[in-house]
Amino acid sequence: MKKVFIYFFLFLLIFFLLPALLTKKDSEVSAKVPEKDINEIENQEINQEHNYKNYGVIKLLHKKTGEIEEVPLDMYLCNVVSSEMPVDFELEALKAQAVVARTYTIYKIQNKKHENSDICDDSSCCQAWISKEERLAKWDENERESNWSKIEQSVNETKGKIITYNGSPINAFFHSNSGGTTELPVNVWGGGSNLPYLQVVETNGEEGYEQYKSEVVFTQNELIEKLKTKYKDIIINFDNNEELKILDYTDSGRVKTIKFGNHDLSGTETRSLLGLKSTNFEIIKENGNIKFLVKGYGHGVGMSQTGADSLAKEGKSYEDIIKHFYIGVEISDI
Numbered sequence: 001m002k003k004v005f006i007y008f009f010l011f012l013l014i015f016f017l018l019p020a021l022l023t024k025k026d027s028e029v030s031a032k033v034p035e036k037d038i039n040e041i042e043n044q045e046i047n048q049e050h051n052y053k054n055y056g057v058i059k060l061l062h063k064k065t066g067e068i069e070e071v072p073l074d075m076y077l078c079n080v081v082s083s084e085m086p087v088d089f090e091l092e093a094l095k096a097q098a099v100v101a102r103t104y105t106i107y108k109i110q111n112k113k114h115e116n117s118d119i120c121d122d123s124s125c126c127q128a129w130i131s132k133e134e135r136l137a138k139w140d141e142n143e144r145e146s147n148w149s150k151i152e153q154s155v156n157e158t159k160g161k162i163i164t165y166n167g168s169p170i171n172a173f174f175h176s177n178s179g180g181t182t183e184l185p186v187n188v189w190g191g192g193s194n195l196p197y198l199q200v201v202e203t204n205g206e207e208g209y210e211q212y213k214s215e216v217v218f219t220q221n222e223l224i225e226k227l228k229t230k231y232k233d234i235i236i237n238f239d240n241n242e243e244l245k246i247l248d249y250t251d252s253g254r255v256k257t258i259k260f261g262n263h264d265l266s267g268t269e270t271r272s273l274l275g276l277k278s279t280n281f282e283i284i285k286e287n288g289n290i291k292f293l294v295k296g297y298g299h300g301v302g303m304s305q306t307g308a309d310s311l312a313k314e315g316k317s318y319e320d321i322i323k324h325f326y327i328g329v330e331i332s333d334i
Contacts, residue, residue, distance in 0.1 A: 055106060055334060061117035063125070068117045076129070077101050077155045078148075083130040084123075084174075085305050087139075087147045090312030093305070094154035096321040099331065100303055101127060103162040103172040106334065110169065163322055164332045165197045172326070177211035178203060178304035179280045179296025182325065187250040188268055188279075188299045197326045198301055200252045205310030211297040212306070214277050218290050226274055227260055236261035244283065244290070252300065254279040268299075302326065 058076055060069045071079075077098055085097045104127055108119045113126070121129035136144045163170050173185070182201050186194045206212050218226065220238050227234045237243045247257040247264065255267030267279035278296040285291075298304075303325040311321045319331055 055109065058105065058109065058119065059117040060129070061114050061120040063120050063122040073102070073105065074155050074159065077105070078151050079129050079131060079135070080105075080127055081154055082132075082135045082148070082151045083128040087150055089305070089309040091150065091154060092312040092316065092318045092321065093309040094150065095158050095318035096303065096308045096312075097174070097305065098154045098158045099161045099163060099318060099322060100172045100174050102158070103164075103169050104174075106162055107169045107171050158318065160333045161331055162334055163326055163329050165195075165326075165329050167332075170197055170326060170329060171195060173198065173299070173302030175296075175298025175300055175302065175304060177206050177209055177278075177297040177306045178300050179212065179278060180204070180206055181252045181280075181300075182302065182304060182307075183250065183252045183254055183279075183300030185301050187252070187254065187256065188301055197329050199327045201325060201327070203304055203307035203310060203324070205313070206296075206304065206306050208310070209306040211277075212295060214294045214297070216274060216276055216292045216294065217286075218274075218292075220288065220290065223274075223290050227263075230269075230273060231260075231263050234261055234263055238285070238290075244285075246283065250279075252280075254300065255281060258283075 055073050057070050058073050060071050060076060061067075062069065080101045081094060081098050084101065085094055087094075105119055108126060112118070114120055120126045132148070136148065139147050163172055180202060182199075182203070184194060184200060185198050220236075224234065224236065243259065243261045245259050246255050247259055250256045250267070255270065257264055257266060258270055260270075265273075267281075270276065271279050271281075274292065276292055276294050278294050278298065278300065280295040280300070281292045283290060283292060303322070307325070308321045311324060312318075316324070322331060323329060
């Protein structure tokens, strides 16, 4: 009878008490991982493509040689910032450029233009790049170390920061000098290229930079020859003011359409054919010559680099600068 009682007790212990103890132990372990943390882990797995480690090394195409080089992202950004913006600009302007360049790079990685690489070193295609050695060689010897430290600081102090709109990296266009007002992308590239974060904004202080004003002068024959590279049949009666005039302007005040005799050209096409620095220009007839007085430098879309420096001189942070030129955006961590 005693044995039966012992067996019965063991039966209760195995089938009732032991599972209860194990369940309690499992509950205690689960309690150490809050639901929020579990969700974060799941989100990290779902959003793994946005992890900064996945962009640690990029494939850079050197356009002249066709070589593809694997470069750490932040090292690449130092090369870009040192190529795209003067080192004597304010640190906050350089930091804005670093964030813009990082965003532009991530956008290009996610929207590939080159088959076997992420981005190239041609500014007319992607963004400018210069090797550290070449960059140092262009600076005075006694300034090389401090200049490069400033470039590295702009990249390191914004590490992982990109510009997003509705959670996605923006197409972060930038240019040298807006002439006081930026431009809509549709007026540069046409079609459906308008983006909500790229609007017309004004920036004060750009007139103090050498990129703000330029002029190009042609004789009448030189102007005709320039235009004939594309329009062989072009004829202009320079005595008739109606045959050489600006027909309309964009919202930012740039030339939208201009009449050259028997052809109407867009401002962007005129800029390209005549080698003007911007589509923000006026025409003056002077002593038989045709003078184009130009304001600004570049396409005018997105961040103006001299505008960024001007804002930095006013005490604006790199976040302020970015949100001035890109509307409705957030500065996010990858």
